[in-house]
Amino acid sequence: MIKRVVLFVIDSVGIGELPDAIDFGDLGANTLGNIAKDQEGIHLPNLKKLGLGNIDGIKGVDPVSAPLGAFGKSLEVSQGKDTTTGHWEIAGLHLSKPFKTYPDGFPKEVMDLFESKIGRKSLANKPASGTVIIDELGEEHFKTGYPIVYTSADSVFQIAAHEDVIPLEELYTMCKIAREIMMGDHAVARIIARPFIGTPGNFTRTSNRRDFSLNPPQETVLDIAKKHELDVIGVGKIEDIFNGQGITEAIHTKDNMEGIEETINYLHKNNKGIIFTNLVDFDSKYGHRRDAKGYKQALEEMDSRLPDIMNAMKKEDILIITADHGNDPTYKGTDHTREYIPIVIYGPSIKNNVNIGTRKTFADIAATISDVLNIPNTGKGTSFKNMII
Numbered sequence: 001m002i003k004r005v006v007l008f009v010i011d012s013v014g015i016g017e018l019p020d021a022i023d024f025g026d027l028g029a030n031t032l033g034n035i036a037k038d039q040e041g042i043h044l045p046n047l048k049k050l051g052l053g054n055i056d057g058i059k060g061v062d063p064v065s066a067p068l069g070a071f072g073k074s075l076e077v078s079q080g081k082d083t084t085t086g087h088w089e090i091a092g093l094h095l096s097k098p099f100k101t102y103p104d105g106f107p108k109e110v111m112d113l114f115e116s117k118i119g120r121k122s123l124a125n126k127p128a129s130g131t132v133i134i135d136e137l138g139e140e141h142f143k144t145g146y147p148i149v150y151t152s153a154d155s156v157f158q159i160a161a162h163e164d165v166i167p168l169e170e171l172y173t174m175c176k177i178a179r180e181i182m183m184g185d186h187a188v189a190r191i192i193a194r195p196f197i198g199t200p201g202n203f204t205r206t207s208n209r210r211d212f213s214l215n216p217p218q219e220t221v222l223d224i225a226k227k228h229e230l231d232v233i234g235v236g237k238i239e240d241i242f243n244g245q246g247i248t249e250a251i252h253t254k255d256n257m258e259g260i261e262e263t264i265n266y267l268h269k270n271n272k273g274i275i276f277t278n279l280v281d282f283d284s285k286y287g288h289r290r291d292a293k294g295y296k297q298a299l300e301e302m303d304s305r306l307p308d309i310m311n312a313m314k315k316e317d318i319l320i321i322t323a324d325h326g327n328d329p330t331y332k333g334t335d336h337t338r339e340y341i342p343i344v345i346y347g348p349s350i351k352n353n354v355n356i357g358t359r360k361t362f363a364d365i366a367a368t369i370s371d372v373l374n375i376p377n378t379g380k381g382t383s384f385k386n387m388i389i
């Protein structure tokens, strides 16, 4: 009997364009495959042992003859390529309507209301890369004290401010004000606080980033597990992505390695249910920054910690490693890419060398979690429990 599922989202590690990638302007994107190509190889011995290289059509990682785990990939049903859409689908929701995006910036009535409520004007109001926009407008921000408001191809309203110019608590209050405004017609998926420190030319963003999400519109597998008195532990930004819904305990982490460390700590504890970890550095520090070398190194670093994760697992645990969308660091622009996600499953009671094939929705993960934990499912997705146990 499975008592615990450890679900790792390697944020943005897609494995190749989806059939509808053209509609998203992402033809040819392949986060893992193109990193391996660009960097002339990638060393992921532990993920390989589990079966990462055996996934149908995967590029950049060689297959092994007898993988220890089960492996496959999945299509995304929801029409989006952002973190929220991806995680919600993994947790058993399909979004029928994509979240609203703002390629021309936010409408005047929104910005007027926002500025009047925060008592300051604002800068930018356009799509941008977060590191570029603070370099561009940081000095003006210092002079005026106005926060920098920007968006991207994702459904986000991001507020950047220097921690000495706008204290963190005030920045978070501004986010809450924006959250109240951006509902209904303007229900943007996330309001994000993007604090930074340093001097012009040397600004760095801090780990005091905070995301203010929407509530998932329906029950997720997390809500169902919580209702059945299981533990649902969110590590990293999981709590933010679900706006706390369905989470019984959460810890925020400053980077990937701390995320892995905290997950191992939870594995050693006596809990049952779901440990759900998001490792965001792949996306925020390397994917959006188009840093293929950094991305490769971060993947190799994660891979090197895999044996510690596996050793911390108990007999009734299963590990699922997956992703939420792509973010090919060799691709044009700085945005996410519409891709297949990998699914690798391991556990003392999981069959070796099973190909779960190409799943039709990320929600198959939620359906399988429900099935193995013996709780109701969300009605979306198909369980592959029978293939792996």
Ligand SMILES: O=P(O)(O)O[C@H]1O[C@H](CO)[C@@H](O)[C@H]1O
Pocket (backbone or CB within 6 Å): 083, 128, 129, 130, 131, 151, 152, 153, 154, 155, 156, 158, 192, 194, 284, 288
């Ligand atoms: O360029 P930065 O500020 O890292 O922003 C990126 O991070 C946001 C949220 O994950 C995305 O929407 C993307 O725009």
Ligand SMILES: [Mn+2]
Pocket (backbone or CB within 6 Å): 011, 012, 082, 083, 084, 283, 324, 325
């Ligand atoms: Mn993401």
Ligand SMILES: [Mn+2]
Pocket (backbone or CB within 6 Å): 083, 283, 284, 288, 336
């Ligand atoms: Mn991102």
